[in-house]
Amino acid sequence: MSKIIANNIYKIFGPDPLSVMHLLQQGIGKDEVLETTGHTVGLDNVSISIEEGEIFVVMGLSGSGKSTLIRHVNRLIDPTAGEIIVDSQNIIDLDKKDLINFRRDKMSMVFQKFGLLPHKNIIDNVAYGLEIQKKPKQERHSAAMRQIESVGLNGFEYMYPNQLSGGMQQRVGLARALTTNPDILLMDEAFSALDPLIRSDMQKQLLELQVKLKKTIMFITHDLDEALKLGDKIAILNGGRLVQVGKPEDIILNPADQYVSNFVQDVNRAKVLKVKSIMIDSIQGSEGPKVNMNDSIESCLPIILETRSKLNVVNDNDDIVGSISDKEVANILRKN
């Protein structure tokens, strides 16, 4: 059973959303609906399922509905139609009180512009989720302190958010989300407001934390490189419709339509594709240099160029699981 399932979500903004549902079901597009009825389509029949412990990236340009989608998962936005199932429970049925408890227990969210509380210092910001749960101050602060340490912000706990840089503020946002120890993290363009160096730092930090924490993470971004770097699975939205869902290498190697292929054409394939996605089963003796299946093709290029022949591929336990050859590598890279 998947951790989060969204079934046939529709979201229409406007005075009478239900009245335009039938238009969408006939397959009429977003622009036409806006022109004829004045209703804005946020999401058009989106279904996704997110497995426990994976980073699920939702990618799309602005206006594609990605931020709308993530707000359905904790019901900051209610769908016009459809169901959201978290841990086998349809959260659309929750009443106000249950919804508040659900948000307290199950998930927390990281925001693009951080959403920190400007009138509280860092430690109180990080402890905010526990304060809402009415935990005693001692407990809140010690839990907050642990997370502040885990994101490397020791020594800043009594400063105020506006005294920190953007990158540090977002680490506060991340620490705040982790303090309540939820199963699910919702990250809405969490790193988009940061400059490139700090962004890649934060991406690394998130991946390192994820190895330990194994949370279910839903990550929204408009940046394909970020999606490919973080995502175990990537969903691409266009105009409120789901265009493609798949592993990063699926998206690059088999784009579902013109929209996706336009997106992926400038991607550095050697960097994104892993050895395991192009290796073949046949084994080439047991001699010669070996490459790890989880390495990127880019990182083994020097060895491949040097040997100009087949290389054995090993898994993390050093067992040989297949091989790659220079020809296959050349083929994959040529598709650019």
Place this chain on the structure above:
Amino acid sequence: MVLIKFMVKFLKKYSNYILYTFLFAIFIFLLVNGYQNSRYKPDSLMSVLGSTDWLLNWPKWLDVRLMHWTNDGFGSFIKAYGKYFDVVNDFLLGLIYGLKGILVLAPWPMVIGIVIAITFFASGRSLYTTTFVGIATFFIGFLNPVFWDKALETTSILFIGIFLCMSAGIPGGIAMARNKRVRNFFLPVLDLAQTIPAFCYLIPGIMLFGLGAVPAIIAIFIYAVPPLMRLTDLGIRLVDEEVIEAADSFGASSSQKLFGIQLPLALPNIMQGINQCTMMALSMVVIASMIGTRGLGDEVLLGLQQLNIGRALEAGISIVLLAIVFDRITQAYGATLQSRRGDREINKK
């Protein structure tokens, strides 16, 4: 069931037309009613239509009977509920004179000392503001020894008025921010309260509470509560949407959001509202001297009546000084609050 559904649908679709028809019917009723009851009603409708005189000058029978209704309604209202207003009157008077009694009884250097102490802590230990306010306070009495007690009386009326404004205006502003319908109801009411000339509500005040300080308080309330409500409403609505979303995403209840986030973040605006409220209350206290409210205002009035320019000037300056004292203290407190929350950049500007 089908019929009801049909009715609802019908009403929804034509609600605008129904409203217009209703308003038009009221207008016709006012016309007919005014005509029928007018003292200047012509002998017959035909004699009106026969001549063109009534088109040149506004005819005396074309007169809506608002004055008549108001006076009748107000008269019977006072007859029926006057005794309750007496209770309110006694209560407010008691508060004002109690406060004034304490202030007047205290030796004047002590009062100045208290003002200086309040300013010192409210302004975050700013020596400049404290000295300034201290000198301003001293000069109120220094201008004319008679002014000191009168300033204290004005101050007590102000305090009670502002207290009433705050206890109604801040919750009112919160309600406006949280509910669109409440806001749509209150906005025109506040516009009305600010634009109707003050004398119009001094009159019902006198009729309900007699001459003196209490109708002044009522007038202060009506005149000074709008800016406080508006700024409270604005302050709460200006709180960053993402911060509210963040609170929601952690499962904050609406009271946790209100007291933990919206009110603290709206506080600079609310303080500005209290400041505006204070200034408007002070200006109303002066106007209210015309209905027998005592205090600094009646010194201005006396100067006017006696054509004593010097006295009017002294009284005018002392009112300005009182305004400065109130303004500096409330402004400084607002700024201190802001710097405590860490908005140092805002403070620097």
